[in-house]
Amino acid sequence: MQELQNRILAEGKNLGGGILKVDGLINHQVDPELMDHCGAELAAFFANSGATRILTAEISGIAPALMTAKHMKLPVVYARKTRPVTMPHTVYLTVAPSHTKGNMVELIVSPEYLQSNEKVLIIDDFLASGATIQALVRLAQAAGAEVIGVGTLIEKTFEGGRESLAYLNVPVHALVHISSLDDGKIEFSD
Numbered sequence: 001m002q003e004l005q006n007r008i009l010a011e012g013k014n015l016g017g018g019i020l021k022v023d024g025l026i027n028h029q030v031d032p033e034l035m036d037h038c039g040a041e042l043a044a045f046f047a048n049s050g051a052t053r054i055l056t057a058e059i060s061g062i063a064p065a066l067m068t069a070k071h072m073k074l075p076v077v078y079a080r081k082t083r084p085v086t087m088p089h090t091v092y093l094t095v096a097p098s099h100t101k102g103n104m105v106e107l108i109v110s111p112e113y114l115q116s117n118e119k120v121l122i123i124d125d126f127l128a129s130g131a132t133i134q135a136l137v138r139l140a141q142a143a144g145a146e147v148i149g150v151g152t153l154i155e156k157t158f159e160g161g162r163e164s165l166a167y168l169n170v171p172v173h174a175l176v177h178i179s180s181l182d183d184g185k186i187e188f189s190d
Contacts, residue, residue, distance in 0.1 A: 001037075001038065001041050001175040001176060003034065003037055004037075004038060004153060004154075004175050004176050005176045007025055007031075007034060008020070008022060008025070008154070008176065008178075008186060009186060011024050011025060012025075012186055014181050014184050014185065014186050016181075016184070018128070018156065018158075018159065018181055019181075020154070020156070020178065020181060020186065022125075022154070026060060026063060026064070026125050026153065027059075027060045027125065030063045032063075032067075035063045035064060035066075035067045036067050038064055038067060038068075038153055038175055039064060039066070039067025039068040039069075039070060039071050040071050041175055042064065042067075042068040042123060042151040042173065042175070043068050043070075043071030043072045044071075045151065045173045046068075046072065046121055046149050046151060046171070046173070049119070049121060049148050049149050049171070050148060051072065051074060051119050051120065051148055051149065052074065052117075052118050052119045053074060053075055053076075053114070053118045053119070053120055053121070053145075054068060054069045054072070054074050054075070054076045054077070054120070054121050054122075054123050055076075055077050055078070055079070055109075055114065055120045055121070055122050055123075055136050055139070055140060056076065056077075056078045056079070056122065056123050056124055056136070057078065057079045057096075057107055057124060057132055057135070057136060058078050058079060058080050058081050058107075060124075060125040060126075061078065061123060061124040061125050062076070062078050063125075064123050064124070064125055064151075064152075064153050065078065065123040065124070068121075068123050068151065069123075072121075077109060077113045077114055079107035079108060079109050079136060079139055080107070080108045080109070081105050081106060081107065081108070082108070083108050087110050088110060088111065088112070090111065091108050091109065091110055091111065092108065092109045092110075092114065092139045092142040092143055093106060093107070093108045093109075093139075094106070094135045094138045094139055094142070095107070096131050096132045096134070096135035097129075097131050097132075107132075107135050107136065107139060109139050109143070111143065114139065114140065114143040115143060115144070115145065116143060116144030116145060118140070118143065118145035119145070119148045120140045120145045120146065120147050120148065121148060121149045121150075121151065122136045122137065122147060122149070122150045122151070123150075123151045123152070124136070124150075124151075124152050124153075125152065125153050125154065126152060126153070126154050126155070126156065127150070127154070127155040127156070127161040127162065127172070127174055128155075128156045128159040128161050129159045129160060129161050129164065130159075130160070130161030130162070130164035130165050131161075131164075133150055133152075133161065133165060134164065134165070137165075137168065147168055147170060148170055149170050149171045149172070149173070150168070150170065150171070150172045150173070151172075151173045152173075152174045152175070153174070153175050154174060154175070154178060155174030155177045155178065156178050156181070157177050157178065157179050157189060158178075158179060158180060158181075176188060177189045177190065
């Protein structure tokens, strides 16, 4: 998606160590028009997937998931990192490494909002190593739901996330592909 690629080039920052800062677009400040366009692109790709629910991770996945859901007319469930008092005691819980925080984080979903008859489309901001998406897959599987696809805004192809998801045998779609963050550059591939 050229619009997203252009914005990453104009406003993104390569912080080294494989970290791409896109806080002004996606992660801290969100551009709703850009997210709407990204959501429309992801929704068009997954239009015939049979999805009944979108699943994402708190917090950066919420904007692209919400906009994709808007265009697909589906509900969004996001895995929380802390359990609020309003959530039941029995939950679906897994852990995943946080690339930007440098530690493990819990991801929690209430069984009220993720059930066995669901066909789940996972939408997130990044596909890097695939660890967060695999954690979301584990949550869906714990509920007995079927994962039918994975969509992301940005894929860092050099981190092997797509390959780590091959066992799912579902479509994996990213709007932009970054092939390298070496030497302070941001390089894209088709």
